[in-house]
Amino acid sequence: MDLLHNLGLGFSIAFSLENLFFAFVGVLIGTLLGVLPGIGPVSGVALLIPLTYGISPVSAIILMAGVYYGAMYGGSTTSILLNTPGESASVVTTLDGYQMAKQGRAGAALAIAAIGSFVAxxxxxxxxxxxxxALANFALQFGPPEYFSLMLLGLCAVTGLAGKSMSKAFLTLLLGLLISMIGVDLVSGTERFTFGFSNLSDGIHFIIVAVGVFALGEVLSTIVELKQGRAERIKLKGKILPSRGELKRSALPIARGSLLGFLIGVLPGAGATIASFLSYNLEKKLSKRKHEFGKGAIEGVAGPESANNAASGGSLVPMLTLGVPGSGTTAVLLGALMIHGITPGPLLFEKNPDVAWGLIASMYIGNVMLLILNLPLAGLFAKIIDIPQVYLLPLIIVISSIGIYGVTGNDFHLYLLVGFGIAGYFMRKYDYPGAPMILGLVLGPLMEQSLRQSLIMSNGSYAILFTRPISLVLLLLACIWVLWPIVMRKLGKTVLVADDE
Structure with a gap:
């Protein structure tokens, strides 16, 4: 009864004309920011904080939260249509979403992304x-050793993104980890791998690498194929909505992605990126059509898109109940609430129930708004790929450059963007997957920080990773994740030899 009473309070607040307006504006801005590479929810929420000073705290949090989960919706659009991830959690969507677009199934991919995002x-x-x-209490059991082991498990998920060669996948993963170490060491204060360039002191942002490798790499590859007369014009054909068979294939991936994404999102620091990578790898392992992944498998869109949206809701759990941000965006939301005189934590639901339950109720409403906005517009978005390549390719370059410069404001990063674009072209040419590099780049700093904190706790002993039960279980899962395909491959070869005899 308490839950129904609290939800009733929340909906009475969220259904006011003022808060309905702010919820709609938030999800609309979030969708647009998700479409623009390099902006993302963190920057969007941060930019809106000064504009919320004149409104009530509950309206402010409804507006900024709408931007947050709205950006998760929008990030899939350019990933599918232009092979350009709007933010890190949308990187995985490029693997199959863009291939579906090239096959004339862009509408189906966008619709499944919208449906999966709504359900999740x-x-x-x-x-x-x-x-x-209850979930926040469980997340409290995670210390630095558990986070390190969790992120190691995330890196082991690279086996599902290996493509034709696992060794090439691990090589690009190591490259991503090395790139993540560029900049000032936060512990010692010394510069690492900057080679005297002051512009590298702050490191290399993942969005520069992601947009360079995926967007510009694809542009360069297309240009080369056009010159050689091999490139085919992408055309929109067939239905703009998924077929009954595609909906059936997507149902379980959406369900699994929703559950996995929420559980990962509850863990502070884990975030939507890890959730989407783990979801993709899980779907590939469970699928009977493994050969379709990377070539336009709709499960490769449904699972990750559901996971990253569910993770955005899950990350609000530790922020609201513990005052511990579960992601970069919720860290900004935490600061925004404190600016408005609201202190998130165990007493939030008692002292400020209007804020807590008004936000939760607005999320139900906001998800419906996003579905209404995105599903009917799937066909309109899909028309983007009908633009002739002579216009589309420069458009991708302009969008990518504006996105990067808008985030960093540094000309040097545009040169880096070009460099990673050239690298992306050669990675495509020689079948080196780009997703593992992005995963290594995103998780590298978090892993290093967690490992250092763990060693400080144990006076330099690595045994702390194996003596804590949750950490040990995660490490065992990581080992199984890597060894299982190798063992199955060996067993498969043995069976074939036995059959031949």
Whole structure:
């Protein structure tokens, strides 16, 4: 009864004309920011903070939260249509979403992304309503050793993104880890791998690498193929909505992605990027059509898109109940609430129930708004790929450059963008997957920080990673994740030899 009473309070607040307006504006801005490479939810929420000073705290958090999960919706659009991830959590969507677009199935990919995002967003909101305190208590058990082991498990998920060669996947993963180490060491204060360039002191942002490798790499590859007369014009054909068979194939990936994404999102620091990578790898392992992944498997869109949207709802759990941000965006939301005189934590639901339950109720409404905005417009978005390549390719370059310069404001980063674009072209040419490099780049700093904190806790002993139960379980899962395909491959060869005899 308490839950129904609290939800009733929340909906009475969220259904006011003022808050409905702010919810709509938030999800609309979030969708647009998700479409623009390099902007993303963190920058979008941060830019809106000064504009919220004149409104109530509950309206402010509804507006900024709408930007957050709206950007998760929008990030899939350019990933599918232009092979350009709007933010890190959308990188995985490029693997199959763009291939679907090239096959004339862009509408189906966009529609499944919208449906999966809606289901996952609604599921995570329901779970947030029901189980926030209990799940937050479980997340409290995670210390630095557990986070290191969790992220190591995330890196082991690279086996599912290996493509034709696992060794090439691990090579690009190591390259991503090395790139993540560029900049000032936060512990010692010394510069690493900057080679005297002051512009590298702050490191290399993942979006520069992601947009360079995926977007510009694809542009250069297309230009070369056009010169050699091999490139085919991408045309929109067939239905703009998924078929019944595609919906059936997407149902379980959406369900699994929603659950996995929410559980990962609850863990502070894990975030939507890890959730989307793990979801993709899980779907590939469970699928009977493994050969289709990377070539236009709709499960490769449904699972990750559901996971990253569910993770955005899950990341609000530790922020609201513990005052611990679960992601970069929720860290900004935490600061925004404190600016408005609201202190997130265990007493938030008692002292400021209007803020807590008004936000939760607005998320139910916001997800419906996003579905209404995105599903009917799937065909309109899909028309983008009908633009002739002579216009589309420069458009991708302009969008990418504006996105990068808008985030960094540094000319040097545009040169880096070109460099990674050339690298992306050669990676495509020689079948080196780009997704593992992005994963290594995103997780590298977090892994280093967690490992250092773990060693400080144990006076330099690595045994702490194996003596803590949760950490040990995660490490065992990581080992199984890597060894299982190798063992199965060996067993498969043995069976074939036996059959031949």
């Amino acid at each position: 967003g609604t599921f995570s909101t329901i779970m947030l309503s029901l189980t926030a305190p």
